[in-house]
Amino acid sequence: MSLVAEAFVSQIAGKVPFIHVGNQVVSELGPIVQFVKAKGHSLSDGLDEVQKAEMKAYMELVNNMLLTAELYLQWCDEATVGEITHARYGSPYPWPLNHILAYQKQWEVKRKMKAIGWGNKTLDQVLEDVDQCCQALSQRLGTQPYFFNKQPTELDALVFGHLYTILTTRLTNDELSEKVKNYSNLLAFCRRIEQHYFEDHGRGRLS
Amino acid sequence: MAAPLELSCWGGGWGLPSVHSESLVVMAYAKFSGAPLKVNVIDNTWRGSRGDVPVLATEDNIVSQPAKILNFLRKQKYNADYELSAKQGADTLAYIALLEEKLLPAVLHTFWVESDNYFTVTKPWFASRIPFPLSLILPGRMSKGALNRILLTRGEPPLYHLREVEAQIYRDAKECLNLLSNRLGTSQFFFGDTPCTLDAYVFGFLAPLYKVRFPKVQLQEHLKQLSNLCRFCDDILNSYFRLSLGGISPAGQEMVDANLQKLTQLVNKESNLIEKMDDNLRQSPQLPHRKLPTLKLTPAEEESNSLQRLSP
Numbered sequence: 001m002s003l004v005a006e007a008f009v010s011q012i013a014g015k016v017p018f019i020h021v022g023n024q025v026v027s028e029l030g031p032i033v034q035f036v037k038a039k040g041h042s043l044s045d046g047l048d049e050v051q052k053a054e055m056k057a058y059m060e061l062v063n064n065m066l067l068t069a070e071l072y073l074q075w076c077d078e079a080t081v082g083e084i085t086h087a088r089y090g091s092p093y094p095w096p097l098n099h100i101l102a103y104q105k106q107w108e109v110k111r112k113m114k115a116i117g118w119g120n121k122t123l124d125q126v127l128e129d130v131d132q133c134c135q136a137l138s139q140r141l142g143t144q145p146y147f148f149n150k151q152p153t154e155l156d157a158l159v160f161g162h163l164y165t166i167l168t169t170r171l172t173n174d175e176l177s178e179k180v181k182n183y184s185n186l187l188a189f190c191r192r193i194e195q196h197y198f199e200d201h202g203r204g205r206l207s
Numbered sequence: 208m209a210a211p212l213e214l215s216c217w218g219g220g221w222g223l224p225s226v227h228s229e230s231l232v233v234m235a236y237a238k239f240s241g242a243p244l245k246v247n248v249i250d251n252t253w254r255g256s257r258g259d260v261p262v263l264a265t266e267d268n269i270v271s272q273p274a275k276i277l278n279f280l281r282k283q284k285y286n287a288d289y290e291l292s293a294k295q296g297a298d299t300l301a302y303i304a305l306l307e308e309k310l311l312p313a314v315l316h317t318f319w320v321e322s323d324n325y326f327t328v329t330k331p332w333f334a335s336r337i338p339f340p341l342s343l344i345l346p347g348r349m350s351k352g353a354l355n356r357i358l359l360t361r362g363e364p365p366l367y368h369l370r371e372v373e374a375q376i377y378r379d380a381k382e383c384l385n386l387l388s389n390r391l392g393t394s395q396f397f398f399g400d401t402p403c404t405l406d407a408y409v410f411g412f413l414a415p416l417y418k419v420r421f422p423k424v425q426l427q428e429h430l431k432q433l434s435n436l437c438r439f440c441d442d443i444l445n446s447y448f449r450l451s452l453g454g455i456s457p458a459g460q461e462m463v464d465a466n467l468q469k470l471t472q473l474v475n476k477e478s479n480l481i482e483k484m485d486d487n488l489r490q491s492p493q494l495p496h497r498k499l500p501t502l503k504l505t506p507a508e509e510e511s512n513s514l515q516r517l518s519p
Contacts, residue, residue: 053386054298061304115352115359117272136297 033154047148055148055155058140062155065133066162068118069176072126075109079172123175131179138183145192152193159186160193211245212283214276216261218248218336221418224448226332228314229273230261232411236277238447239402242285250336273411277404287403295398299405302390302397305383306412312357313380313426314416316373319353323422381429387413388433395442402443414440438475445471 019032047055074085089105090098113119118126137159146152147159163186167177181187214237216230224246225231237244249260263270263279270279281288288296318329333349334342354369361372387409396402397409417430417440431437 049389050392053390054301056386057298057301057305060308061301064304064308111355112359115356132300136300139293139297140301142294 046151047153051148055153058137058147058155059158061133061136062158062162065129066166068113068116069126069130069133070162070166071109072113072118072121073123073171073176075106076113077123081106083172127175127179130176131182134180134183134186138186141185141189143185146189156189156193160190163190164194211265212242212280213245213247213264214261215247215249215264217333218250220332221420222444223414223418226415226419227260228311228411228415230411231414232273232407233261233263233276235402235410235443235447236280236287236404236407237285239407240280240285240287242280242283277407287401287407290401291398291403299398299403302387302405303408305386306408308360309379309383310412312361312372312376314412315353315357316376317416317421317423317426318419319350320357320369321421321423325350328419328421377426380426384426384430384433384436388436391435391439393435396439406439406443409436410440410443414444438478441471441475 073080075081086099086102086106090102092098093101110119113121121129141147146156148155163180166180167187167190169177214230214233216233217225217227219225223231224234225248234244234246236242244263261271261273261276263276270276280286288299291299317324319325330346330350333346337345357372357376358369361376391397394400397405413430413436416427417437421427
């Protein structure tokens with residue numbers, strides 16, 4: 001569980017998540033989950049078919065809404081792009097590569113947004129979508145410690161990764177993290193996982 | 208609320224009120240929530256726009272995109288989700304996301320990208336409903352749009368290759384269909400006995416896949432094996448779209464529809480009975496094997512005896 005969550009957090013921080021096992025390297029969340037499952041550790045074994053379907057559906061919701069909203073905010077919101085993203089994305093490269101790569105990435109993301117119908121969305125509409133998604137997650141979580149009651153699953157890892165990043169990354173406007181902070185059970189969820197699984201990595205950043 | 212609501216959408220065929228998924232979602236939702244919609248089918252005159260179909264027009268505004276149209280209808284008090292709990296509402300959002308991420312790419316591929324299907328079925332159908340010379344351009348543009356969407360959401364930048372993602376999207380779609388079938392189980396709709404938004408979306412995505420006759424049918428074949436999903440589509444078609452299957456002579460068409468409906472009901476009843484019998488047989492306690500009496504059985508009895516021994 002901690003492996004998967006850590007891998008995911010490092011993805012959002014900008015590095016491709018990968019695990020190194022012996023002489024094998026497995027990257028990205030999906031294949032990592034499959035690999036760990038093949039080794040005999042699976043988080044969703046205790047779920048029945050209907051619950052597994054629900055879990056997959058919620059993971060898609062998170063990918064669909066939260067991930068796309070994060071991309072939008074990073075690359076399509078002019079203020080953020082100018083102040084933060086361009087500089088951060090191009091920082092490992094020398095001039096002029098840093099500018100070229102940043103513009104290319106921006107163009108790619110805008111193309112993708114247009115293809116899925118987010119091209120004409122304003123920032124407010126995107127924030128409203130995020131709010132809807134958080135509301136759905138909050139309602140699904142309710143008062144339980146994890147999404148499928150006592151045991152954490154892949155869904156918990158995915159949600160934690162996204163919410164943690166949203167809450168801790170400093171952007172030009174804090175509206176995205178404010179939206180998440182409106183839901184107290186989601187905040188408590190993140191704090192709980194951070195304290196439970198990451199406390200040996202230094203002081204938590206959520207408090 | 209008395210303002211007339213007009214929906215422009217693509218027309219129907221193969222027994223469906225519309226072959227376009229998004230149009231079908233809106234039409235189904237309108238039927239479920241009781242919204243009085245006047246449906247304007249796009250034909251090959253120059254009336255109406257073809258860009259953002261389906262489009263809902265009221266006196267004051269124009270709403271496009273299914274999600275926005277559904278929101279608008281809900282604000283007008285046509286709400287099919289009235290009886291859902293908060294958790295079910297959240298589940299609806301999640302399953303719709305699942306449909307759009309996992310099933311939609313493969314459906315788009317089947318309709319618009321697979322060359323056999325596109326050139327023999329999709330393109331002629333759409334071209335016949337678009338006035339010349341737009342009919343030469345628009346289907347191609349829709350096809351490119353579909354391909355773009357598949358590649359940009361599934362492909363790996365910077366070089367997008369269709370072949371890499373083809374196998375993956377069909378695998379995902381089949382898995383999604385299995386998940387939907389598991390979730391539906393034996394109930395009539397996804398949340399109880401009345402249809403709601405999720406049912407509209409699932410119907411909109413599945414029905415064209417189920418009914419339209421394609422040369423290349425791998426996903427369709429998979430869907431046909433999931434009998435509860437097929438039954439779901441047929442039920443909705445029969446209950447909500449019986450009379451609006453556009454016909455040439457309304458009286459004759461109604462009679463045909465009535466006959467078709469009777470036949471379908473009979474078939475459904477029969478298959479329900481068979482299912483029940485099957486269930487009963489499976490659940491009945493296993494009788495201990497009796498030694499066959501040495502009486503000579505008549506041929507009919509012998510046959511029924513051997514049949515009973517064969518059933519599980």
